[in-house]
Amino acid sequence: MAKSPLARPFPDLPDIPGVRIATARAGYKAWARDDLLLLEFAPGTKVAGLTTRSKCPSPEVETCRRHLPYGEARALVVNAGNSNAFTGAAGRAASAAQVEEVARLLCCWPRAVFPASTGVIGVPLPRDKAVSGVRAAVAALGASGWLAATQAIGTTDTFPKAAFREAMLGNVRARLVGFVKGSGMIAPDLAASGATMLAFVVTDAAVSPGFLQEALAAANAGSFACITVDGDTSTSDTLLAFATGRAGNVPLTGIDSPGADAFAFALADLCRELALLVVRDGEGARKLIEVRVIGAVSDESARRVALSIANSPLVKTAIAGGDANWGRVVMAVGKAGEPAERDLLSIRFGGVLVARHGAVVEGYDEGPVAAHLAGEEVEVEADLGLGAGRASVWTCDLTEGYIRINADYRS
């Protein structure tokens, strides 16, 4: 798969004290690459997380949900190439065997092991490969870095996606590394707020599980919950954050703890960057689109209208064609099922007012809009003229590349 034209270079990422990385070749598909990731966390590492709201979650998702309330993590294990979703008892048993093997080898409780899998739905995870892969990874712990970790969890991803932030917690500098996979089946609908999107954040800050959960939910609401590639929500979406505590700060237990706001801001900012990287790797994407809705009756109403625009195949194909077809934006506002008034509605592309109060502006010149649409980053704004509600959603254009990728994904 050719690298997305919207790809970004992989950043320099520091080690996070208290974390050891290994990858291994479990061989879930016939490919010549590592497809299993193991992160080992030092004792005392806290965890928080959000999982898909799909009614058909994978066993890995169910395991994470069971383990999260304990708040402690010693390992993350990720399988790429097989999502293990909708695989019944065989899939559950294979995932459980893998988790138990990690716990046995690292001498921890199984409830401190967090599994995730991504890939084809409906084929049980091959138990032997899953277990022997874990053994190989444990033997190699500490030998890999973040780039290898990120590459090992990719499926249709065309470039590895990661980001880094720092936060001053009092006079202690904490580090946050995040990495993510996902390019299709992306409309994260994580329980609190879709793709198989797997996103992981690792920090050396000391943070209580409760506050980590609170900060992560807020970060998700402004990042992964605001992106869509195709409106399809995976059975396996998972966002997990691990805090080793090795930075040595006074543990953050609530927003009033010294440095808590800096940490929450850094986490939100990191998640925003990761979310936009997922859109930049949207299947077939050639343009990154920000859909901004203002003037809605509420922020939530604005978000729904923005998603109606961002998920409209007709809007996305028009932008793919560089066509300033603002009428399709009107159509998508009209069908959203949210309060809207045709004769109050205004549309902007790249800041240029195209239509105002229900009609095209007088003397409309398509030139500047066409120039904006020729670029890699496109901004669409709909002003509903009703209230103060606002929201932004990020998506990508819909191209023949998306069709090609998905018409023969399994082959």
Add this chain to the structure above:
Amino acid sequence: MAKSPLARPFPDLPDIPGVRIATARAGYKAWARDDLLLLEFAPGTKVAGLTTRSKCPSPEVETCRRHLPYGEARALVVNAGNSNAFTGAAGRAASAAQVEEVARLLCCWPRAVFPASTGVIGVPLPRDKAVSGVRAAVAALGASGWLAATQAIGTTDTFPKAAFREAMLGNVRARLVGFVKGSGMIAPDLAASGATMLAFVVTDAAVSPGFLQEALAAANAGSFACITVDGDTSTSDTLLAFATGRAGNVPLTGIDSPGADAFAFALADLCRELALLVVRDGEGARKLIEVRVIGAVSDESARRVALSIANSPLVKTAIAGGDANWGRVVMAVGKAGEPAERDLLSIRFGGVLVARHGAVVEGYDEGPVAAHLAGEEVEVEADLGLGAGRASVWTCDLTEGYIRINADYRS
């Protein structure tokens, strides 16, 4: 545009007593074809109709809504190539001028004239062309037939779509002719229950406006409300039925009138055929897909799950590729937001059980399923295992053709 591989031949259609047909070349686009249709109805013709629920309706839609309560029709005028939607005062004035010109030339009230327009959004209907087109059409009344009428209202349609039914009303034989345009922006959301879909039914039966409305709403619920091409709902969707009364039956005023059930059945059956023809002309379509959901908690819940499957780009691209990727059906059930239980869910393709109670069936043989998917008509069934709710939705596959058509529709 090449004809859809799913096209059907144009049927033989009878004249409907009390109806005269004309088409004209208004020249809304730079094309060498008639793009204006005028139907003249005999005095006493009754009318019923449903229009889009979009919050951004065209002035033509608003006019139909205002005129429908009077229940009487003398003319239908349809413009193709310009939807006149979102065109403010200029568009409203142009449409009003056209309606008034029809009324003046046919010596009737403007409220007996029903306009519809389809095409690009945001460009005011050119008033001069709209008026002179009407004059040319009036001069030619009676010179055209149903084929010319159907062709005149098409835009991205690749074949003309019409159907015919008869109903015995006591000992009187009534005829129903229906014709429709639409191939993209199709997810009709007509007020009662989407594309620019324009569908018109003309009958010589004598029917009261009230019963015609009742029968039409029921027919819509089982036809146009159950199709989707791209999940995008037009600003201009319109379904109108005209009854000239020339068959001479005792007027149908309610479901207890003699022959009323036969009429309602024929109307519903006709609308179902028209709706499926629209899907067969779905932009880029190569396969007609029936998505059937059974075992839901209610019929409405079943319909929502069916639409979630039918609108999923990942399901539609898989079928385009002939890929029996039933995992994507699981994904679409899971994201629908309706009651569902992974471990009760079963999936069939073409009647072949693929997955049962949350996992692939033992000894699953993809051969028969792949053979089914290689055909032109594909059946997908999801059994939720919860209750007696059921619904069917029809859609088409999502191909590179859809992208090509829509990335440069306006050029």
